[in-house]
Amino acid sequence: MTATRGRRPVRWLLGTLAVVLALVWVFPIYWMISSAFLPTNRLRTAEPTFFPTDGTLANFRRVFADPDFYSSFKVSLGVTVLTLVVAILFAFVAALAVSRFRFRGRKSFVVTILVVQMIPAEGLFISQYRMLDDWNLVNSVLGLSIVYVAAVLPFTIWMLRGFVGGIPIELEEAAMVDGLSRTGAFFRITFPLLAPGLVASGVYGFLQAWNEYTLALVVMTDPGERTLPLWLQGLVEANRATDWGVVMAGATLIAVPVIVFFLFVQKRLSAGLVSGAVKG
Incomplete structure (x- = not known):
């Protein structure tokens, strides 16, 4: 029982580390996709936009028009x-x-x-x-x-x-x-x-x-x-x-x-x- 309790903090630590590494790996992909829905004026501002609540499909339309x-x-x-x-x-x-x-x-x-x-x-x-x-x-x-x-x-x-x-x-x-x-x-x-x-x-x-x-x-x-x-x-x-x-x-x-x-x-x-x- 003691050995099992001793393993739990290690498993929790390793699980947390795995989640953090997964988030670091996924973030550039998320940033690419979210930026694809932002208008040009929002992309050029100094303040980053993490959630494109007012996103647009205009960028995709310009791609398909090419x-x-x-x-x-x-x-x-x-x-x-x-x-x-x-x-x-x-x-x-x-x-x-x-x-x-x-x-x-x-x-x-x-x-x-x-x-x-x-x-x-x-x-x-x-x-x-x-x-x-x-x-x-x-x-x-x-x-x-x-x-x-x-x-x-x-x-x-x-x-x-x-x-x-x-x-x-x-x-x-x-x-x-x-x-x-x-x-x-x-x-x-x-x-x-x-x-x-x-x-x-x-x-x-x-x-x-x-x-x-x-x-x-x-x-x-x-x-x-x-x-x-x-x-x-x-x-x-x-x-x-x-x-x-x-x-x-x-x-x-x-x-x-x-x-x-x-x-x-x-x-x-x-x-x-x-x-x-x-x-x-």
């Missing part, structure tokens, strides 16, 4: 979908080969993945741009998707490798004893258990492709082929006062697809990797 917003949205959506599909497909095949098969150069391949992951992205900008320029892929969805796949793939392979390796191969062997082929055993037994890993890798790839700025700044030099982060940066005026209400409204709209995507896949993310493998 034709560049829709073109940038199409570019970002195309790049993100293409990057996600290609990266997951290649990473899945590579992770399966590394985890399930033994071949010459396997360890070297794994080490290469780690080494590539440690190379700073800025060190590859010039070579990547020249490569895409030689292929006539500068200012194109395909060109930007190629460099995004190259940036996302190493970590995605490493992540999926852990998921594939965590599923006992005995499950496939048991299915093969029951009459399934190796391919059939994999797709009917192992593949469904990889859903959390595929979703986690997909979330990583989605966030990287949707929010990335520096590579897009190098590759997409045409103002008509900008991604949403580049479009948002273009709202910040260098020679006159920036309309921060529109900037905050645009940032809020850019964050909406990320939130929707995460809500859609959160059940798979929280599901156990092999929670149903030993049932029945």
Whole structure:
């Protein structure tokens, strides 16, 4: 009883600390959303407004009235979908080969993945741009998707490798004893258990492709082929006062697809990797 009472203050302290950290993390997001509903004159005052009781939708109307917003949205959506599909497909095949098969150069391949992951992205900008320029892929969805796949793939392979390796191969062997082929055993037994890993890798790839700025700044030099982060940066005026209400409204709209995507896949993310493998 004494030990239980002694733990209560510690739990209360840790719980309070967790709440404080959560509030610190959430506050910038709340400030962005609340600022998106404030008129320009309220944003420029020295006194902060924590609760936009007299908010307006004028900032969102100005965003939707900008034709560049829709073109940038199409570019970002195309790049993100293409990057996600290609990266997951290649990473899945590579992770399966590394985890399930033994071949010459396997360890070297794994080490290469780690080494590539440690190379700073800025060190590859010039070579990547020249490569895409030689292929006539500068200012194109395909060109930007190629460099995004190259940036996302190493970590995605490493992540999926852990998921594939965590599923006992005995499950496939048991299915093969029951009459399934190796391919059939994999797709009917192992593949469904990889859903959390595929979703986690997909979330990583989605966030990287949707929010990335520096590579897009190098590759997409045409103002008509900008991604949403580049479009948002273009709202910040260098020679006159920036309309921060529109900037905050645009940032809020850019964050909406990320939130929707995460809500859609959160059940798979929280599901156990092999929670149903030993049932029945």
